[in-house]
Amino acid sequence: MMHTEVPLAVEVTDLVKRFGAFTAVDHISFTVPKGEIFGFLGPNGAGKSTTIRMLCGILVPTAGSGRVAGFDVVTESERIKTRIGYMSQKFSLYEDLTVEENIEFYGGVYGVSRHKLAERKQWILEMANLTERRTSLTGELAMGWKQRLALGCAIVHEPEILFLDEPTAGVDPISRRTFWDLIYDVAGQGVTVFVTTHYMDEAEHCDRLAMIYNGQLIALGSPQALKDRTVSGVLLDIQAQPAMAALEALEEAPGVTDVTIFGSALHVIVETADAIPSLRDYLTARQITVTALEPILPSLEDAFVALIEQADQQAAMGKE
């Protein structure tokens, strides 16, 4: 086998995890080069956490293999442990310990020397903006602060690779911004960041994305590439009344390949831009008032929706 130029932080081959008869992760393969911010995007129950937990040595894969920092996740998990940081989806610091005590605990457990730990603690407190709250009980902090502290504790030992499982779930938008700034900081220091999310705006921040659905990898690439590749044709944003009638009419309209509801608007894919004028006439002829109709660049969400539809169609065909 050829070795790639860039060393790989994560290498997953045909990874499978079953819980009884249920397959949570179904033969997924991908690689993450060092230094990348790699996003793992998928709806609830897609298998994101399960994958991350296999990579961190919490779960044992049913089949397939995974390598993290060059070590096998099953046979060499002890060597992986000091090289990675992990922030679980569920908040997992000690709420009855103070901010400082949590940092000291995780630092100590990871064998950070006393001298180094003092320095790291200082740095984390500043980074997470927790210096003033250093003696507060962790349980008393607001969610945004807790998450930043959790990030700090996950990197107290300066890991090469950082696994973040929905780090911003349940956090207000401002705190999410701040959190992502921190992720960029960490990545800027050369740390590989493997992050799961179901927020599209967050996914846009990633260098590369893996989209996972029903345990299967349905797309892999940079956010831009995913948008370009999945949405073939021209994407239109249409505001029309009554919306239900518009939806039904558009599904029948000539040249239209896909219609989805997108907030109060409809996102419609047509084969070419030439179809646009006739589409407006088509709707007006059916007593539908069109207030807006314009081509837009597909968002990641459009790409995601399109991919999931494709996956569902394929699954349906597979069953027949």
Place this chain on the structure above:
Amino acid sequence: MPQRIWMIMWKEFIQIMRDARMLVVVIALPVLMLVLYGYAINFDVKHLPLAIYDQDRSQASRALISAFAQSEYFTMVAWLHNNPQVTQALDRGQAKVVLVIPTTYSADLAAGQTTAVQVLVDGSDATTASTAIGYAQAMVQQHSAQIAVQALQGAGVNTSGVSLPVDNRVRYWYNPELKSTNFIIPGLIAVILMMLATLLTSMTVVRERERGTIESLIVSPVMPVELMLGKLIPYVLIAFFDVMLVMVASVLLFHIPLVGSPVLVLALSGIFLTAALGIGLLISTVATSQQFAMTVAVMATQLPSVLMSGFLFPINSMPPKVQLLTLLIPATHFIKILRAVFLKGSGFADLWQPTLFLLLIGGVMLGLSALRFKKKV
């Protein structure tokens, strides 16, 4: 000691100190149990209510009655005058024991014939009944011996050199007053510490699982054995505090003697605690919730240590297979140790066997916990 074990100990200590419930369990529970059980469980039979139906009403019968009445085992509660009253007194529980002296009593004695008195005992409480029968028999025997001697004297025999041919005098060693508290309390100490220690650790791993903190530990370089040791040691220290608390309270409240070496008691307690805490730890790695862990901890320790450890029922009278089973119970060995050191003043040379058993149980529990922790997340 590796830094990681230190860190876990340190963290665990802080958590215990900040948990008010834990402090109640550590300080109030043992004393409460000691007082409740200590006063409730008492096998001494004293001041049994005694009723008398004296059909003879003679000087001789009164002498026998006063012998009963003067002993501390019986307290006179009623004079009865007919058979229905006898039945009634026992039925109503007014008396536990009825002494019936037949009309021929004094006449028989005067004629130098053997006579009989009847002692009726309420057998519904078998333990008390058998003790009462024993006491009554002893009293009657003693009394009849006296009469025999007096009769000889009356016949002009010089009895100064004569004593009863066999003086049946049982002497109880180690517990001369046969105080049942002396026997019960050391066992009770073991029962209390067993439950307490198991309870303490039973929640420690499940709590981490319930709160999700376990994942951070699993991904960290902490080895399962380090985690188990780090969690165990703080509880050993806390349980040690309880050992002293319970022992001092026992000596003060129940005046049980500590004949042997206090240092030996403490040292062997440490070994016992490791076994008990190890069981708690194992429960904790298996349990799915703190609630469940607590219930299992109480059930798994209370029943065997009360029923099968020799605390209340002698192991010798159990079926051989059950006797083997009792060896698996830490309380069995600790009770042996405590009774021996407290009452007999035994040294380590006499106690290496139960000590070895405790060490074995502790080691196996700790090992199993670490294995179990590794496998199941």
